[in-house]
Amino acid sequence: MFKGLGAMGDMAKMMKAAKEMQTRMAQLQEDMNEMTVVGESGAGLIKAEATAKGELIGLAIDPSIFTAEDKEVVEDLILAAIKDAQKKAQERAQEEMQKLSEELGLPTNLNLPF
Numbered sequence: 001m002f003k004g005l006g007a008m009g010d011m012a013k014m015m016k017a018a019k020e021m022q023t024r025m026a027q028l029q030e031d032m033n034e035m036t037v038v039g040e041s042g043a044g045l046i047k048a049e050a051t052a053k054g055e056l057i058g059l060a061i062d063p064s065i066f067t068a069e070d071k072e073v074v075e076d077l078i079l080a081a082i083k084d085a086q087k088k089a090q091e092r093a094q095e096e097m098q099k100l101s102e103e104l105g106l107p108t109n110l111n112l113p114f
Contacts, residue, residue, distance in 0.1 A: 032092075042077040047081060049085060052092040052096065054086050056082060
């Protein structure tokens with residue numbers, strides 16, 4: 001279709017690729033709301049679940065750790081589990097973005113905003 005158009009054909013091809021990338025990135029943003037990761041602390045006694053975008057969506061606490069004298073330890077474990085979930089969410093988002101970059105033929109070290 002674009003034969004013989006020279007640079008115009010290349011520009012049209014680039015515009016089409018940019019539009020595809022925009023569409024795929026928008027879909028990835030939506031998909032990351034559905035992808036989940038689980039962060040843990042205290043050998044699995046506390047688990048925090050988050051979306052790949054880092055939104056905390058669940059917290060599970062093993063009842064065996066509930067004693068008044070361990071209150072500070074439990075609070076620290078909860079915070080550690082949340083931080084672990086957020087770290088895993090960020091890593092997952094980066095992995096998904098890298099996959100998309102590879103599929104679109106872009107440099108894999110391209111840091112796009114997520």
